[in-house]
Amino acid sequence: MNQISIDISRATHAGASDALHSADIKVFGRDVDVHYGTKQALFKVSVDIPANAVTAFIGPSGCGKSTFLRCINRMNDTIPTARVTGVVNIDGVNINDKSVDPVQLRARVGMVFQKPNPFPKSIYENIIYGPKIHGLARAKADFDAIVESSLRKAGLWEEVKDRLHDAGTGLSGGQQQRLCIARAIAVSPEVILMDEPCSALDPIATARIEELIDELRQNYTIIIVTHSMQQAARVSQKTAFFHLGTLVEEGPTTTIFTNPRDKRTQDYITGRFG
């Protein structure tokens, strides 16, 4: 506990010097190590995620950015060989603590995956599955309302309102991904994790998702892993650069892209490797 309070003071101290950091820190990691079997994937990663903003994780393949993302909703728990140590803190609670139920955590921290993965059910059923298992609604009218508001927030309502009972998998790739975003929104999370949400999409669908991300940050804290530096620059307010399992540098997106401190960051964003 002692360590956590020190870390919070560090975060607020940094915030005083920077307009972005003066925003509330919603999520932070301290000295997070992740092992998959005998292989260490993450080394002492510490990072602050501001509330109601988009934070981008960038870095070359295998640098650990997705691994860290999956620490924030304890998705690594589903991999038997994975072992996570260190502190991941959301709203002052260390989610790696034994008392935290990952099921409850994942209702607060939604996730959107690299490949759109709607359930092989109807659009309607895709949206209501989360609210149903969490007991957020009982009456059909409530479910109907959740479906409409989630799809509206995900910018998909107009396209699918006449075929809510058609298969979610029958939609185009970009629509499927927005359906997955709507599915995540339906349980009213506070944080949304996005693991390369546009890597399987064409440029137009990508632009549509990026617009959506920008709208969503009003109400949600968003963390996006991306391979595209342009995307990070377009959608995020804060960027963290990972390399070989370590966090090299974090800061306001404009600073990272115009004036990086570390040579590795500079080499990566100028396209010298990665």
Added chain:
Amino acid sequence: MSIALSLPARASTDQPFADHLKRRHRREVIFIVLGIMATSVGLIALAMLVVDLALSGLTRINFDFFTNFPSRRASQAGILSAWVGSLLVMLVTASIGIPLGVAAGIYLEEYAPRNIWTNIVEINVSNLAGVPSIVYGLLALGLFVYGFGTGRSIFTAGLTLALLILPIIIVSTREAIRAVPWSLREAAYGIGATKWQVTRDHVLPAAIPGILTGVIIGISRAIGETAPLVTIGALSFIAFLPPSPVTGTFPFISFAWMFEGFTVLPIQLFNWVSRPGQDFHANAAAAGLVLLAVTLMLNAVAIYFRYQLRKKLKW
């Protein structure tokens, strides 16, 4: 652009390339011919079997054949006790073997930690699939008939055959579950489903068509089994039916039938075929036709269910 266009143009006029291409196409044709031959061996053998059975047995198949008990006179002998016995034994086998096998398969694949113990269980399950069926009969004789005192009954037979098909169902359940894409589980975990919810709501519905395939294979295997049932003491001549499962008095359902003696179609068939005389051999052929038909019918039911369940999935 010019490179992309000129490369195949040059290559296709290249003599070695063209020769090689011809060889490649020829191999394709050779494989197709071999494949058709391999497929027809199985089909022709099956067709000959059915035709042979039909030629000698079809004349015996009439209404009386199904409603008569076995008799010393071939022309009056029927398979009533045998087909009723087969159906009742299958009922017990399916209602015990399928839930046990599917539950074990789900546990081993989704829940069990990967360690030396589960590896041992896994090896044993695969080995069980290869144990000769008569050994199951011996086990059942010692364990059920003498140990638990369940008698030489329909219940014992169903239990024995359930054990026999258990490994088949476990293995096919595990394979069907393993084929469900990981991304589907992640999607459900990602919105806060518990492991059981992930399994029940997403993994199982996606895996059920594959599980049913295993069930079909298992039941088809069980219905043709003779050796283990002879071992536990199935009767070969039986001129009565077990009591009806539905009764006229409260509570209207009776399980007394489970503890009756029984025979099944393959035993009846064997019994007739081992008798001298052409007449009884015709009976055996007719019983063989019925056994085939019953197997096909059970499969058809399972395939219909599989089709309906697949349609419900909206991949």
